[in-house]
Amino acid sequence: VIRLSAPYPTLETVTLLPNPEFGDSEALRDTVQIRRAMDGTTYSYVRRTGGRRQLQYDFNLGRMKALELIAFVRSYQASKIQLTDHLDQVWVGNLTVNPMELETALRSPTSPGRERVSVRLEFEGVKQ
Amino acid sequence: MALRVTQSHVSVLGDEPAGFDGTGKLRVTQSHVSVLGDQAAGFDGTGNLRATQLHVAVLATEGAGHDGTGTLRATQMHVCVLAGLPPEAVSDTISLNETVSINVGYNKSASDTIALNDESDFLLTAEASDTIALTEDAVGLPGKKASDTIALSEATTLRMGWFRSPSDTVTVQEELLRTIEVEDTLALTEQSVKVVVVEDTISLSEILFNDDRIEVFDIVVLSDTSEIPVDGSDTISLLESVTFVKTGQRDGSDDVVLYESASYIVNADCPECCDVTERYSPFVGTSSDPDSPDPPSTTVPTLTSSHSIVLSHPFDSPTLSMTLRAPLFGNRDRLTNQRIHRESRGGTLIVYSDPQWPKVYTLVMDFAVLSEETAQDYLDFLAATLGKEIRLVDHESRHWRGVLIQPDDPITRNKRCDLSASFVFEGELV
Numbered sequence: 001v002i003r004l005s006a007p008y009p010t011l012e013t014v015t016l017l018p019n020p021e022f023g024d025s026e027a028l029r030d031t032v033q034i035r036r037a038m039d040g041t042t043y044s045y046v047r048r049t050g051g052r053r054q055l056q057y058d059f060n061l062g063r064m065k066a067l068e069l070i071a072f073v074r075s076y077q078a079s080k081i082q083l084t085d086h087l088d089q090v091w092v093g094n095l096t097v098n099p100m101e102l103e104t105a106l107r108s109p110t111s112p113g114r115e116r117v118s119v120r121l122e123f124e125g126v127k128q
Numbered sequence: 129m130a131l132r133v134t135q136s137h138v139s140v141l142g143d144e145p146a147g148f149d150g151t152g153k154l155r156v157t158q159s160h161v162s163v164l165g166d167q168a169a170g171f172d173g174t175g176n177l178r179a180t181q182l183h184v185a186v187l188a189t190e191g192a193g194h195d196g197t198g199t200l201r202a203t204q205m206h207v208c209v210l211a212g213l214p215p216e217a218v219s220d221t222i223s224l225n226e227t228v229s230i231n232v233g234y235n236k237s238a239s240d241t242i243a244l245n246d247e248s249d250f251l252l253t254a255e256a257s258d259t260i261a262l263t264e265d266a267v268g269l270p271g272k273k274a275s276d277t278i279a280l281s282e283a284t285t286l287r288m289g290w291f292r293s294p295s296d297t298v299t300v301q302e303e304l305l306r307t308i309e310v311e312d313t314l315a316l317t318e319q320s321v322k323v324v325v326v327e328d329t330i331s332l333s334e335i336l337f338n339d340d341r342i343e344v345f346d347i348v349v350l351s352d353t354s355e356i357p358v359d360g361s362d363t364i365s366l367l368e369s370v371t372f373v374k375t376g377q378r379d380g381s382d383d384v385v386l387y388e389s390a391s392y393i394v395n396a397d398c399p400e401c402c403d404v405t406e407r408y409s410p411f412v413g414t415s416s417d418p419d420s421p422d423p424p425s426t427t428v429p430t431l432t433s434s435h436s437i438v439l440s441h442p443f444d445s446p447t448l449s450m451t452l453r454a455p456l457f458g459n460r461d462r463l464t465n466q467r468i469h470r471e472s473r474g475g476t477l478i479v480y481s482d483p484q485w486p487k488v489y490t491l492v493m494d495f496a497v498l499s500e501e502t503a504q505d506y507l508d509f510l511a512a513t514l515g516k517e518i519r520l521v522d523h524e525s526r527h528w529r530g531v532l533i534q535p536d537d538p539i540t541r542n543k544r545c546d547l548s549a550s551f552v553f554e555g556e557l558v
Binding site for chain 2: 010103
């Protein structure tokens with residue numbers, strides 16, 4: 001279960017999401033620039049981001065849960081968010097996905113809203 | 129011829145020895161009284177009987193004071209013994225009054241030291257209380273300091289399960305006509321083996337008059353700890369008044385920011401059990417932060433499935449409308465937020481958005497298997513409402529207010545009676 005809590009640190013709202021689909025990713029946001037001098041010497045310029053990483057999740061949600069997620073993003077799109085991932089790791093950062101897009105994937109009579117929605121969530125933050 | 133009694137005669141008559149003063153009068157000596165009363169008697173040398181302490185004691189079987197004049201004197205001790213009563217009350221009254229009056233401005237010091245110790249035990253209702261009122265006045269000269277330091281410690285040991293309440297009440301008032309320093313130091317320690325009521329009441333009142341720079345501050349730290357879930361609250365009432373004659377620099381500031389929030393999750397151990405990962409169920413708590421964004425609505429959206437969408441214009445009183453069939457799968461709801469991403473020199477990501485900045489919903493829909501007539505009606509409607517606000521009722525019966533953008537999206541004739549179209553609508557839910 002993915003847990004989104006906001007605004008950080010005075011957490012007021014919690015939204016629970018199911019586990020993401022396979023294919024989720026975690027990446028550094030640090031950058032390295034390489035410069036090579038005329039004599040062949042290599043210089044590297046590093047820009048660190050203080051341990052900030054980008055998390056990317058793809059969800060297949062019921063229609064009603066997708067509406068809850070988009071309402072959450074609408075409220076806290078500029079706030080710090082605490083994210084507890086499916087590995088029980090706690091992150092604090094911001095949702096960076098913009099625009100957020102819900103794509104209706106298929107019909108699902110057993111789901112609330114009777115449809116399944118695909119949505120991608122992008123988050124950048126620091127692991128606590 | 130008168131009879132003259134001689135010693136020899138008395139002895140013979142009374143068969144006792146008798147004093148004889150040589151005047152012919154009978155003189156009583158100690159030995160005579162002792163013989164007559166079978167008691168020792170004082171003899172003052174004048175011939176008069178004198179009662180001594182020893183004699184009274186023998187007669188009354190009690191000790192009696194004797195003042196050396198031959199008069200019986202009763203003392204406090206004797207009365208106590210006679211009445212048989214123990215002491216009922218013990219009280220101490222201390223009155224200290226110190227006055228320092230020197231006409232020249234040398235350093236003056238006045239101090240009172242009082243130590244009271246009350247103990248009360250083995251009583252059903254035990255009360256131990258100290259009441260101290262100190263008043264010090266220092267008038268007229270700089271370099272003076274008036275301070276009171278009071279430390280009260282009261283302990284009540286509950287041995288019989290009765291209600292006992294320890295309390296300290298301290299009232300300190302200091303007043304200086306020209307203040308250099310006013311300081312109150314209170315140390316209250318209360319301890320109960322079985323706590324029924326623990327209460328601290330602190331009342332501080334400071335009055336300052338006329339100084340170049342006046343600083344009045346009170347620091348009170350209260351901490352309540354309970355091992356059982358009870359409501360813990362501290363009530364602090366501070367009253368400070370500064371009366372000034374001369375205006376000077378004064379700084380007053382409070383730097384306390386305290387926000388509280390509460391969040392919750394229902395059935396957090398098993399979210400799947402109550403289907404909270406499928407249905408619309410944001411858990412919205414509360415927050416006292418005034419800058420906290422508005423939380424999402426907890427009202428579940430009402431979605432009523434429909435097989436068509438309706439476009440109409442104008443928004444309030446439509447005069448032009450058309451109906452399209454429900455869109456194909458793959459329709460998209462897009463939320464675009466206006467916000468700023470910046471990265472600091474240290475690599476920190478900063479995201480900012482003003483609450484007034486727009487949050488735009490965009491609906492992207494594709495349609496297929498339209499008839500030629502319906503496709504033409506759509507193009508006509510698009511041409512008539514270019515750039516105008518329309519009402520859109522989507523296939524979930526939600527009403528939107530907005531504008532159709534990208535009017536250059538074509539209709540495509542795939543085959544006979546099979547045309548496709550698409551549009552992009554930008555607006556907001558109503």
